[in-house]
Amino acid sequence: MNAAVCPAILVAAPASGQGKTTVASALARLHARAGRRVRAFKCGPDFLDPHWLALASGHPVHNLDLWMTGEDDARARLHTAAGEADLIVVEGVMGLFDGEPSAADLAQRFGLPVLAVIDASAMAGTFGALAFGLQHFRPRLPWAGVLANRVASERHAQMLQDALVGEGARTDSPFLGAVMRDTAFSLPERHLGLTVASEVPDALARLDAAADALAATPLGQMDAEALARWSVCFDAPVVPPVPAKALSGKTVAVARDAAFCFIYPANLDVLRALGAELVFFSPLADEPLPLCDAVWLPGGYPELHASTLAASTACRASLSAHVREGRPLWAECGGMMLLFDQLVALDGETHAMWGLLPGTVAMQKRLAALGPQRLTLPAGELRGHTFHYSRCESPLEPVRRTEPARGGASGAGEAMFRSGSVQATYFHAWFASSPAATASLFLPGGTD
Known part of the structure; x- marks a missing residue:
């Protein structure tokens, strides 16, 4: 080259x-x-x-x-x-x-x-x-x-x-x-x-x-x-090894609309390179979940659309059924906020969310977290970042935490929660940093 x-x-x-x-x-x-x-x-x-x-x-x-x-x-x-x-x-x-x-x-x-x-x-x-x-x-x-x-x-x-x-x-x-x-x-x-x-x-x-x-x-x-x-x-780059087709034959449904728009195009490329077929749906439009093996709820602005999302009963019911069947659901930041019991807006109004995770998310005027982070999984280390204005309170104990890129100086890292087949965190992952770890997010029991 x-x-x-x-x-x-x-x-x-x-x-x-x-x-x-x-x-x-x-x-x-x-x-x-x-x-x-x-x-x-x-x-x-x-x-x-x-x-x-x-x-x-x-x-x-x-x-x-x-x-x-x-x-x-x-x-x-x-x-x-x-x-x-x-x-x-x-x-x-x-x-x-x-x-x-x-x-x-x-x-x-x-x-x-x-x-x-x-x-x-x-x-x-x-x-x-x-x-x-x-x-x-x-x-x-x-x-x-x-x-x-x-x-x-x-x-x-x-x-x-x-x-x-x-x-x-x-x-x-x-x-x-x-x-x-x-x-x-x-x-x-x-x-x-x-x-x-x-x-x-x-x-x-x-x-x-x-x-x-x-x-x-x-x-x-x-x-x-x-x-x-x-x-x-x-200069010509070193050609990286082709990732194993760990998601071959799997369909991953990705939420994508005005409420869930924090998607790196490169992350979609990685999922396809892993062999996944991607389908998209809109929680805002109350679209039922497409037929799929796993779901990705990316970040975005659920707080700006809380009333509409609270009324998206068809999408909520299909996502709940997906989780009851033990199929993986990976949720990042705004995607995680959707899954808690309640979301409290800046004006104090409380909105019922989708109840797949116990707890409450509350918006605040001050930035809650910002900076590069890493998430260590059994299959590898994912790099990414955190950036959010909300805080969550949940009885769930984190199954692991991210680490700031430069050690403890930047804080304690973000919690990663698990409830059944749901895994959720404020952390936004850059999938190309570890295709193997990425694949594990969308496979049953893959991060154990």
């Missing part, structure tokens, strides 16, 4: 909330509209930003994380994308140097030029200082340039450019333009992050407006020849 070369850029920022997703999606949309083949990725564990990047690029978006997905997995995905695409766009996570590993770590590992997006709405000369610091904080960081976001006027844009390249400026970072502040392409948010693109009726129109705004900048005016300056050579 030969190395593959493709223009690539990592869109980063000094902090969260600067507009990375908007700019990365606008860049992908701009070039996709021009007929170029664009592949987009998201740095770190994230379910929400990839929805926008996928809409913009027209292709599934995978995650890259040197710990959770692993360097070999990231290298393989980037190499494949480079062989198919005219441009690779990687959206960073948090601030450029935040997290272990950080977006900067990923950029250095694979030679991805960094585009720094800075919310310049409340600054002028400091823009140059921020750009200088981001570019030079870490030696030999690949660098593309800096883009000013949420700019107030043309005069403001000129002040920002002068801070970067004018007389007395210390930075040598290319100024790639200024994007004006405009509600036409703002992306709506809620408590876990951006609203899922499929729930925003004018999502594509917002991306087109953002792409139009970006088209007026030096960044947006780069053609294929100009993009070539950011060409990266992606």
Whole structure:
């Protein structure tokens, strides 16, 4: 397998909330509209930003994380994308140097030029200082340039450019333009992050407006020849062993709708590679469970749809029958919340849930847990993360717990509960980290 070369850029920022997703999606949309083949990725564990990047690029978006997905997995995905695409766009996570590993770590590992997006709405000369610091904080960081976001006027844009390249400026970072502040392409948010693109009726129109705004900048005016300056050579990956078809002949039913949308596309690929046939159903639409051998209830937003889910009696009855027959049910975060007796909303209203696990889940305003986690099973170690605003109280004793990626410093880990054939936890698993352990989740007694 030969190395593959493709223009690539990592869109980063000094902090969260600067507009990375908007700019990365606008860049992908701009070039996709021009007929170029664009592949987009998201740095770190994230379910929400990839929805926008996928809409913009027209292709599934995978995650890259040197710990959770692993360097070999990231290298393989980037190499494949480079062989198919005219441009690779990687959206960073948090601030450029935040997290272990950080977006900067990923950029250095694979030679991805960094585009720094800075919310310049409340600054002028400091823009140059921020750009200088981001570019030079870490030696030999690949660098593309800096883009000013949420700019107030043309005069403001000129002040920002002068801070970067004018007389007395210390930075040598290319100024790639200024994007004006405009509600036409703002992306709506809620408590876990951006609203899922499929729930925003004018999502594509917002991306087109953002792409139009970006088209007026030096960044947006780069053609294929100009993009070539950011060409990266992606080495051929080590070909991983083909996983055993441990789920051959098995059908796995996956909940998928607005309440259960936290699904890594790569996780579906792993289940198929294990030999499983996948079928999908919507608890929100009260669809009975399809004929299947096992069920996966992924995370999402059951708290936003609690009344509808409480009334989904047909789906609830078929899932209860599935469990009574001893067939496996794996539930993650929001999927687990559905299974408890009750869900208490932020306003104090109590909703009856599906009663397959004893206990109550209560929403709270403060974040309850966040960070990379590992789950050790007899068949192997699954890597993943946790991110939730609710707490559960249950008489069930955990059968095991996850461990934070960097030991006890990040907390005690998440409980994994078992009741009959139901296994549930707040932990979101990255299935490719251990196909064997993944298979065990969907086989009777597989995690014993």
